[in-house]
Amino acid sequence: MKHAILGAALSFALAVPAFAQGYTITAPANPGGGWDGTARAMQEVMQAEGIAKSVEVVNVPGAGGTVGLAQFSANAKGDPTKLIVGGYVMVGAILTNKSPVTLKDVTPIARLTGDIEAIVVPASSDIKTMADLVAKLKADPGAVSWAGGSAGGTDHITVGLIAKAAGVDPTKVNYIAYSGGGEAMAAILGAQVTAGVSSVGEFLEQVKAGTMRLIAVSSDQRLPGIDAPTLKESGLDVVVQNWRMVAAAPGLSAEQVAKVTADIEKLNASAGWQKTLETRGWSNTFLAGDAFARQLDADIAATDAILREIGLVK
Incomplete structure (x- = not known):
């Protein structure tokens, strides 16, 4: 025993x-x-x-x-x-x-x-591609408003890098920091801003529903199952994770x-x-x-x- x-x-x-x-x-x-x-x-x-x-x-x-x-x-x-x-x-x-x-x-x-960042615009926007957005940014940086998370966070950094890569002074960027994802989402859906930046997962439901248009992602190569070009493909040397x-x-x-x-x-x-x-x-x-x-x-x-x-x- x-x-x-x-x-x-x-x-x-x-x-x-x-x-x-x-x-x-x-x-x-x-x-x-x-x-x-x-x-x-x-x-x-x-x-x-x-x-x-x-x-x-x-x-x-x-x-x-x-x-x-x-x-x-x-x-x-x-x-x-x-x-x-x-x-x-x-x-x-x-x-x-x-x-x-x-x-x-x-x-x-x-x-x-x-998490990979996504750049979206309201479905009603006349912006169809990242090139369209960059053209507006170059023409008048302050007229292009961006909705994202906290100041100095990943979303803000992504917008700054996009501006820099496009040859635009990053200090001229009109970035609106929202404390909650829901507030930023409402601003984008209501076309109160030109574009929105957040992780891909935050926007997928709205993109699939047709209320938002996904125009670029910040990965170094295309994401499986995501129909959007990378920022690099769009002519901007930016990769953010x-x-x-x-x-x-x-x-x-x-x-x-x-x-x-x-x-x-x-x-x-x-x-x-x-x-x-x-x-x-x-x-x-x-x-x-x-x-x-x-x-x-x-x-x-x-x-x-x-x-x-x-x-x-x-």
């Missing part, structure tokens, strides 16, 4: 990897948003796939993620069980809020997902970073995560290690440059 019990215990021990550790993930935003959704999806899959024995999600909202970032950097130092999610919006928020804590104060691990990432605490050893990275790579490779991506309509743009570090540095530099040109960073 003792042997049977010991055998069962040994089988259980072998079934649960000894190296699986628990994690606490900081979502630097209120529940219900993109970063919170990413953190909770990670929690669900990492537990279900046995990548982590337990995962807790903590919400610390405020100032485009910089409040949570500062708290995480100060409190999690040297702790390999602490993670934080963030993304491209955080890069802009750090710059516009002049945050003393930056992404250099944490340990970036990997880019997980990305509203990516989401995961970072670890500062002050970790190389071995600890390697362990965390291995767990996140297991997450990305898991069937559960692939199903989550499909269900939520997230694009898998996974990038880890030195390749992600280089891309992150490039994104920060490009964002700093365009926010200065727009006038949001001095």
Whole structure:
């Protein structure tokens, strides 16, 4: 009997990897948003796939993620069980809020997902193509109004990059920042603005219903199932991805970073995560290690440059 019990215990021990550790993930935003959704999806899959024995999600909202970032950097130092999610919006928020804590104060691990930006116009608009919109922008930048999310966010950056690529002074752009997606949607549908910018998923229902016209996407190549050219195809050298990432605490050893990275790579490779991506309509743009570090540095530099040109960073 003792042997049977010991055998069962040994089988259980072998079934649960000894190296699986628990994690606490900081979502630097209120529940219900993109970063919170990413953190909770990670929690669900990492537990279900046995990548982590337990995962807790903590919400610390405020100032485009910089409040949570500062708290995480100060409190999690040297702790390999602490993670934080963030993304491209955080890069802009750090710059516009002049945050003393930056992404250099944490340990970036990997880019997980990305949302592609879409440029739309009301169905009633005489603008049929991106070339039509650019022609109006060049003729009178201030007469072309753009509806999008928060000032300095991905939508605003996209518009600034479009203006720059078109040879238009980005400071002349008439960008109207809306606090909620519903308000921006109403402005576009009501033809109160010339064009709208947000993630592709935000507009798909209206595009399919015929109330909006999708004239371009910000990906480097055409999106499957989306009948719209890229900005590059439209003659504008602009590629934008509203990516989401995961970072670890500062002050970790190389071995600890390697362990965390291995767990996140297991997450990305898991069937559960692939199903989550499909269900939520997230694009898998996974990038880890030195390749992600280089891309992150490039994104920060490009964002700093365009926010200065727009006038949001001095």
